Every structure is written in structure tokens, then in C-alpha cells.
Amino acid sequence: MKIVIIEDEIKAAKSLAALITQLRPESQIIAQLQSVEAALDFFGRQPQVDLLFMDIQLSDGISFDIFKTVSIACPIIFCTAFGEYAMEAIKANGIDYILKPFSKEELEKALARVDALSNFFQRDHNADLTALFNKLGREEGKKSFLVFQNNKYITIASGDIAFFHTRNETTQLVSFRKETYTIPNSLDQLQGQLSASQFYRLNRQYIINFDAVKEVEHYYGRKLLVHLHVPAPDDLTVGKEKSTAFLHWLSER
Structure with missing residues (x-):
């Protein structure tokens, strides 16, 4: 069995590959891809x-x-951290999922399900996937976040958030009013909670709001430099391998 893993978290991809090898030693992992762009290039060659x-x-x-x-x-x-709605939709379309962090037992069940449904998977799933992804793409995402500051709990609407970033292993929420709050969520968790059309995971340290983007300019090394309406403490660059996908996200409005 030839297997491909598409996962941008290197540790998660390595862990998954190791478990697959344990459970299906006869299988062959022919590629581990980390981005949409890499996947498009790989499948464009029709392997x-x-x-x-x-x-x-x-x-x-x-x-x-x-x-x-x-x-x-x-x-x-x-292999997802999406909420229950997405998972149930995936199951209804005959596609299994593993909730992160996944276990060896969960992976074994998923592989067994694929084995049992091998005949079912002979047909083309693109129509089902399109319907599923349209549902996922329309999800509004989390509407607000509860924060604690100065001995008070307050809610910050997602639309009022300019960006999230990590600093010294702490996640901070920065509003359009230039107010900063510390929150317990990791960026990986936030990525699964936020609207994909409104928020973008720029890199390992930043998730930005579309409305916060002021301008984008070309940078050295074929990178992009992103300027926000609310100043960020770091230069926000997009690598050349991700620039096409980022510009596509900006244009999909």
C-alpha cells in the first residue's frame, strides 16, 4: 500500500509515519508533504x-x-483538531478521521475501516469531498474569546482581533484597539477554531485577521512582507513556497 501524509507539523507527521510502519509494515510511505502548494505539485504529477x-x-x-x-x-x-460538526460530516461521507492527539489504537481502527471499505473507495469521492469542503468553508468559526485581565473576565469578539501570536511559549491576542491579552489556546488550537476565510496562519508564530492586512510587498528571497494596520512586534514574512497560497487567500473575497 502506497501512502502519502499531508501534515505541516513535522513531529506529528513523524509520529504518524512511525505508527503506520508499526501497524502496516508492508506499506510504503512515498511522500510527507507540509503544505497545499507541495500537495498540488505532488498530485499534479499523478502518482x-x-x-x-x-x-x-x-x-x-x-x-x-x-x-x-x-x-x-x-x-x-x-488527522484534525476540527470540531464535532466537521467530524460528523466527514464520517457521513465515508471518510474516517483521527482526532489529534491520536493514539495507536485509533489509528488501527481507522486503517481497519479503510480495509473494510476498500471496495467502496473504488469510486471517485470528489463530489462528496466538494460538498463536505463547501460546508467546512462556510463555517463562521469561533465568534468570541473570553479573556481575564485586571481581575475581570471580558469577551473579545473575533472580528475585533487583529492577530494572535506566540511570545516565550505564551499565546497573545492583539485587538484592533492595540490591546494585548494572554490566552491559554495554542496557535494550533486556534487554527481549528477560527474562520478559515477570515484568519490565516501566516507562520509558526502568527495568525492574522484579513481585515488587519494593510498592504503586502515583495521582499528579498522571493518572500512577501506583510504590513498590518496594528503593528506587530516582528517582521511578518511569507516564504516563497507559501506566497501563492497566501495571495490566493487574500483574493478570495
């Missing part, structure tokens, strides 16, 4: 794949963008 493990939220966009460009007929197991 033979028997099973695909895929995270929903990737560093340069949402994985359903892949299916807008290329046709993938093999079964897919999603």
Missing part, C-alpha cells in the same frame, strides 16, 4: 497513491483547496 492521511488546516491554507485543482480518488483519513 499512484492507495491511502492519504491529511490534516485539514495547513500552514499555507486549508486542505480542501487541493481538491479544487487536482482529482484524488484514493481513500482519505483526516
Whole structure:
């Protein structure tokens, strides 16, 4: 069995690959991809794949963008932190999922389900995937965040948040009013909670609001430099491998 893993978290991808090798030693992991752009390049060459493990939220966009460009007929197991609605939708379309952090037992059950449904997976799933991804793409995401500061709890509407960033292993929320709050969520958790059309995971340290983007300019090394209406404590750059997906996100309005 030829397997491809699409996962932008390197540790998670390595852990998944190790477990797959333990459970299916006869299988062959032919690629580990970390972005939408890398997946488009890989599947654009039409390789033979028997099973695909895929995270929903990737560093340069949402994985359903892949299916807008290329046709993938093999079964897919999603490794995701999405909420219950997304998971139930995936199950209704005959595609399994593993909730992060996943266990060896959960992976074994998912692989067993693929084995049991091998005949079912002979058909083309693109229509089902398109319907599912349209549902996911329309999700509004988390509407507000509860923060604690100065001995008080207050709620910050998601639309009032300019960006999230990590600083010294702490996640901070920065509003359009230039107010900063510390929150317990990791950026990985936030990425699964926020509207994918409104918020973008720029890199390992930043998630930005579309409305916060002031301008984007070309930077050295074929990178992009992003300027926000609310100043960020770091230069916000987008690598050349992610620039196309980022500009696509900006244009999809």
C-alpha cells in the first residue's frame, strides 16, 4: 500500500509515519508533504497513491483547496483538531478521521475501516469531498474569546482581533484597539477554531485577521512582507513556497 501524509507539523507527521510502519509494515510511505502548494505539485504529477492521511488546516491554507485543482480518488483519513460538526460530516461521507492527539489504537481502527471499505473507495469521492469542503468553508468559526485581565473576565469578539501570536511559549491576542491579552489556546488550537476565510496562519508564530492586512510587498528571497494596520512586534514574512497560497487567500473575497 502506497501512502502519502499531508501534515505541516513535522513531529506529528513523524509520529504518524512511525505508527503506520508499526501497524502496516508492508506499506510504503512515498511522500510527507507540509503544505497545499507541495500537495498540488505532488498530485499534479499523478502518482499512484492507495491511502492519504491529511490534516485539514495547513500552514499555507486549508486542505480542501487541493481538491479544487487536482482529482484524488484514493481513500482519505483526516488527522484534525476540527470540531464535532466537521467530524460528523466527514464520517457521513465515508471518510474516517483521527482526532489529534491520536493514539495507536485509533489509528488501527481507522486503517481497519479503510480495509473494510476498500471496495467502496473504488469510486471517485470528489463530489462528496466538494460538498463536505463547501460546508467546512462556510463555517463562521469561533465568534468570541473570553479573556481575564485586571481581575475581570471580558469577551473579545473575533472580528475585533487583529492577530494572535506566540511570545516565550505564551499565546497573545492583539485587538484592533492595540490591546494585548494572554490566552491559554495554542496557535494550533486556534487554527481549528477560527474562520478559515477570515484568519490565516501566516507562520509558526502568527495568525492574522484579513481585515488587519494593510498592504503586502515583495521582499528579498522571493518572500512577501506583510504590513498590518496594528503593528506587530516582528517582521511578518511569507516564504516563497507559501506566497501563492497566501495571495490566493487574500483574493478570495
